[in-house]
Amino acid sequence: MTTPTVLRPSAETQYADELVALAATDDKPRPPQWKLSPQAVVRYVLGGTLSDGTVITPKYVGERRLVEVAVGTLVTDRALLLVGVPGTAKSWLSEHLAAAISGNSTLIVQGTAGTSEEAVRYGWNYARLISEGPSEAALVPSPVLRAMQTGAVARVEELTRMPAEVQDSLITILSEKALPVPELNLQFQAIPGFTLIGTANDRDRGVNQMSSALARRFNTVVLPPPATEDAEVEIVSQRAAQLGRALELPSEPPALDEVRRVVRIFRELRGGSTVDGRTQLKKPSGSLSTAEAISVVTSGMALAAHFGDGSLGADELAAGLLGAVIKDRVSDTAAWQEYLEAVVKERKEWRDLYRACRELDPA
Numbered sequence: 001m002t003t004p005t006v007l008r009p010s011a012e013t014q015y016a017d018e019l020v021a022l023a024a025t026d027d028k029p030r031p032p033q034w035k036l037s038p039q040a041v042v043r044y045v046l047g048g049t050l051s052d053g054t055v056i057t058p059k060y061v062g063e064r065r066l067v068e069v070a071v072g073t074l075v076t077d078r079a080l081l082l083v084g085v086p087g088t089a090k091s092w093l094s095e096h097l098a099a100a101i102s103g104n105s106t107l108i109v110q111g112t113a114g115t116s117e118e119a120v121r122y123g124w125n126y127a128r129l130i131s132e133g134p135s136e137a138a139l140v141p142s143p144v145l146r147a148m149q150t151g152a153v154a155r156v157e158e159l160t161r162m163p164a165e166v167q168d169s170l171i172t173i174l175s176e177k178a179l180p181v182p183e184l185n186l187q188f189q190a191i192p193g194f195t196l197i198g199t200a201n202d203r204d205r206g207v208n209q210m211s212s213a214l215a216r217r218f219n220t221v222v223l224p225p226p227a228t229e230d231a232e233v234e235i236v237s238q239r240a241a242q243l244g245r246a247l248e249l250p251s252e253p254p255a256l257d258e259v260r261r262v263v264r265i266f267r268e269l270r271g272g273s274t275v276d277g278r279t280q281l282k283k284p285s286g287s288l289s290t291a292e293a294i295s296v297v298t299s300g301m302a303l304a305a306h307f308g309d310g311s312l313g314a315d316e317l318a319a320g321l322l323g324a325v326i327k328d329r330v331s332d333t334a335a336w337q338e339y340l341e342a343v344v345k346e347r348k349e350w351r352d353l354y355r356a357c358r359e360l361d362p363a
């Protein structure tokens with residue numbers, strides 16, 4: 001792996017070695033402009049060992065079929081929409097797919113309530129526009145237009161947060177594979193390889209519902225939260241260890257037992273009952289996603305490294321847990337207190353955690 005010189009190198013930089021090794025051993029046919037064959041893309045995402053011995057680290061932990069369907073969609077002329085609850089790796093998977101397919105994951109439009117049509121289509125360099133009038137040189141292409149011109153994957157994050165009329169400017173692009181520029185009386189036509197990956201959060205459903213005309217241009221793949229505790233423990237410990245390395249935290253990789261505690265707490269509170277199904281629990285308002293479990297563990301590692309003995313324990317976890325669970329001071333505090341007294345206190349091997357949480361918040 002190359003040493004990062006920026007805080008967060010893009011996937012194609014961080015995993016450049018893996019991508020080179022995959023391309024070198026890839027003997028399957030590649031669609032036009034694709035850097036890898038669809039099989040090699042799936043292998044890049046899910047990990048494995050190549051014939052030359054190179055180990056490909058798994059990026060997405062989940063069902064192979066889901067990833068195959070996602071990659072299969074991008075081979076066709078349909079765009080891909082990844083949907084799911086928060087923290088299910090929609091953005092993460094989209095970045096890695098773009099990196100493996102086009103070698104560039106940075107052609108990205110971030111959808112917000114304020115995203116304008118220019119961000120999706122094109123804008124103008126106003127100094128040039130005024131001095132020279134409308135010309136191709138004065139036109140500022142959006143990331144989507146650049147993807148069309150280079151036959152690459154464009155990414156639209158949080159698609160359904162954009163106003164409906166801005167979303168709909170994607171319809172012509174996706175159905176005609178062309179972008180008309182009436183000011184110049186021309187249209188840009190996409191070259192093969194151009195496609196688009198959108199992500200949308202389930203929780204935003206109904207904020208700016210996608211028009212059915214646009215929805216028809218997408219194949220939707222739903223990314224589920226990790227099915228089992230073991231799967232979630234694997235994701236959290238793998239990502240926390242990677243992040244710890246990237247941030248150069250001088251701490252040990254997190255102990256599996258500690259990760260398991262965090263994951264169990266998250267899963268129980270999310271689901272509203274204990275694993276044995278005996279105790280019903282109040283659900284906190286936050287999403288308690290896998291992504292937040294990862295940050296509880298990572299910030300615990302930072303505390304342990306700089307203010308503790310280097311290994312993650314109950315004291316370091318307590319602070320992060322409280323912050324993750326209590327988003328609404330009143331209702332979440334009640335849910336957390338109930339959980340602490342009814343569940344954490346009762347588990348003998350969790351005494352240290354109970355004590356640490358009580359010390360922080362002696363309500």
Ligand SMILES: Nc1ncnc2c1ncn2[C@@H]1O[C@H](COP(=O)(O)OP(=O)(O)OP(=O)(O)O)[C@@H](O)[C@H]1O
Pocket residue numbers: 059060061062084085086087088089090091092093199200201226235239290291294
């Ligand atoms: N199944 C999984 N496999 C690998 N990593 C995962 C998985 N689920 C979650 N993660 C990790 O969770 C973190 C957050 O993921 P990401 O930001 O992509 O979520 P998201 O679905 O885009 O969330 P949001 O809806 O909030 O935008 C990433 O670091 C990712 O590695």
Ligand SMILES: [Mg+2]
Pocket residue numbers: 090091092157199
């Ligand atoms: Mg996201």
